[in-house]
Amino acid sequence: MTGQVRIHNFAISLDGFGTGADQSADAPFGHAGASLMQWFFGTRRGAAIHGMEGAARGVDDAFTEAWDAGIGVEIMGRNKFAPSRGPWEDESWRGWWGEQTPFSTPVIVLTHHPRPAFTTGDGVEFRFLDATPTEALAAAREIAGDADVRIGGGVTTVRDFLAADLVDHMHLVEVPIVLGRGERLWDGLEGLQARFDVESVASPSGVVHRTFTRRRR
Amino acid sequence: MTGQVRIHNFAISLDGFGTGADQSADAPFGHAGASLMQWFFGTRRGAAIHGMEGAARGVDDAFTEAWDAGIGVEIMGRNKFAPSRGPWEDESWRGWWGEQTPFSTPVIVLTHHPRPAFTTGDGVEFRFLDATPTEALAAAREIAGDADVRIGGGVTTVRDFLAADLVDHMHLVEVPIVLGRGERLWDGLEGLQARFDVESVASPSGVVHRTFTRRRR
Numbered sequence: 001m002t003g004q005v006r007i008h009n010f011a012i013s014l015d016g017f018g019t020g021a022d023q024s025a026d027a028p029f030g031h032a033g034a035s036l037m038q039w040f041f042g043t044r045r046g047a048a049i050h051g052m053e054g055a056a057r058g059v060d061d062a063f064t065e066a067w068d069a070g071i072g073v074e075i076m077g078r079n080k081f082a083p084s085r086g087p088w089e090d091e092s093w094r095g096w097w098g099e100q101t102p103f104s105t106p107v108i109v110l111t112h113h114p115r116p117a118f119t120t121g122d123g124v125e126f127r128f129l130d131a132t133p134t135e136a137l138a139a140a141r142e143i144a145g146d147a148d149v150r151i152g153g154g155v156t157t158v159r160d161f162l163a164a165d166l167v168d169h170m171h172l173v174e175v176p177i178v179l180g181r182g183e184r185l186w187d188g189l190e191g192l193q194a195r196f197d198v199e200s201v202a203s204p205s206g207v208v209h210r211t212f213t214r215r216r217r
Numbered sequence: 218m219t220g221q222v223r224i225h226n227f228a229i230s231l232d233g234f235g236t237g238a239d240q241s242a243d244a245p246f247g248h249a250g251a252s253l254m255q256w257f258f259g260t261r262r263g264a265a266i267h268g269m270e271g272a273a274r275g276v277d278d279a280f281t282e283a284w285d286a287g288i289g290v291e292i293m294g295r296n297k298f299a300p301s302r303g304p305w306e307d308e309s310w311r312g313w314w315g316e317q318t319p320f321s322t323p324v325i326v327l328t329h330h331p332r333p334a335f336t337t338g339d340g341v342e343f344r345f346l347d348a349t350p351t352e353a354l355a356a357a358r359e360i361a362g363d364a365d366v367r368i369g370g371g372v373t374t375v376r377d378f379l380a381a382d383l384v385d386h387m388h389l390v391e392v393p394i395v396l397g398r399g400e401r402l403w404d405g406l407e408g409l410q411a412r413f414d415v416e417s418v419a420s421p422s423g424v425v426h427r428t429f430t431r432r433r434r
Binding site: 014015016174176177178179180181184186187188189190191192193198200201202206207208210 | 233391396397398409410415418424
């Protein structure tokens with residue numbers, strides 16, 4: 001049985017931005033700062049990733065716990081891996097997280113400038129691939145076998161996989177802020193709801209969780 | 218005590234469009250059709266406005282019932298009143314609703330092309346005003362006295378009043394559809410959340426109700 005393609009914990013603003021403008025090495029989310037991720041720091045998983053103690057509590061935790069179960073590989077875009085653009089000046093950058101990653105599976109990084117694979121200190125293999133969503137998914141299934149494939153972001157990567165109709169399940173988190181600038185998730189996805197059943201749950205933390213589950217065909 | 222400025226039942230898509238593209242006399246919401254208002258038809262008030270029988274049920278009804286209480290006047294934009302643009306070809310158009318309106322108070326229509334006031338068959342006075350939001354609000358308060366002023370839409374009018382920081386309370390309804398085209402609510406409103414306390418409630422109907430309540434200064 002072929003695994004599903006899943007997106008989890010993907011935060012957007014009320015105006016649909018999944019990241020702010022002006023990303024840099026000091027600002028992974030650009031001018032959005034930590035505003036899109038504050039809800040996540042309050043969860044057990046989010047706290048652990050950022051080296052804090054956390055305790056499971058409510059709806060935010062319930063959703064975040066689904067992130068890793070059954071996943072065999074993550075596909076991410078260049079901008080989730082690095083602040084730089086274009087050809088690599090050198091290959092010393094090994095991800096925002098350094099040698100201790102939040103990942104428990106291999107990672108495929110989509111880039112027009114592939115570089116050699118490497119393995120982080122905690123044993124996560126990063127491969128670099130110049131590929132369409134369909135090609136990348138085929139490569140991911142080689143690694144994942146029957147397990148699920150997670151699309152890790154950023155915005156462009158999520159949007160491209162949605163546009164190519166390759167996503168089975170998406171969990172969005174709407175944060176009640178108006179960012180005004182950045183990368184919009186929804187551009188080019190008119191009518192997306194026709195392919196999905198959508199559920200919405202409001203959390204006491206202020207965010208709204210939405211799940212998009214592919215309709216059976 | 219000065220009345221509040223309130224917005225109610227204002228529906229937007231996931232991508233922030235309050236109306237679709239290509240509005241016409243046959244299509245008040247353009248290519249969005251009735252998709253932004255289906256949730257409303259299921260409420261007692263929405264059913265009544267459209268000549269159907271309805272029964273109060275749950276969270277959607279609770280929100281819609283707040284629409285008229287304490288309101289002394291509505292301000293609306295030209296596009297909520299009419300599909301035409303520019304100078305009036307004639308003055309036979311008296312609103313999408315005809316002589317039986319959903320309104321129980323006078324209405325101010327903002328337009329760069331004022332025309333004489335008239336009163337509908339059910340006794341609602343429509344006045345036409347070429348004015349900034351601040352000027353229009355002053356005119357509205359003359360009519361409303363201490364009662365509240367409702368900003369009735371469309372998108373541009375709501376956005377202009379938010380940008381001018383004249384809104385005390387806003388109730389949005391997020392419909393889980395991706396419209397792709399139309400009039401965006403959020404443009405130019407970066408950082409809006411700093412002025413409001415935001416609450417979110419998911420309805421079994423699939424929509425999410427959000428209230429923006431001005432913070433006390």
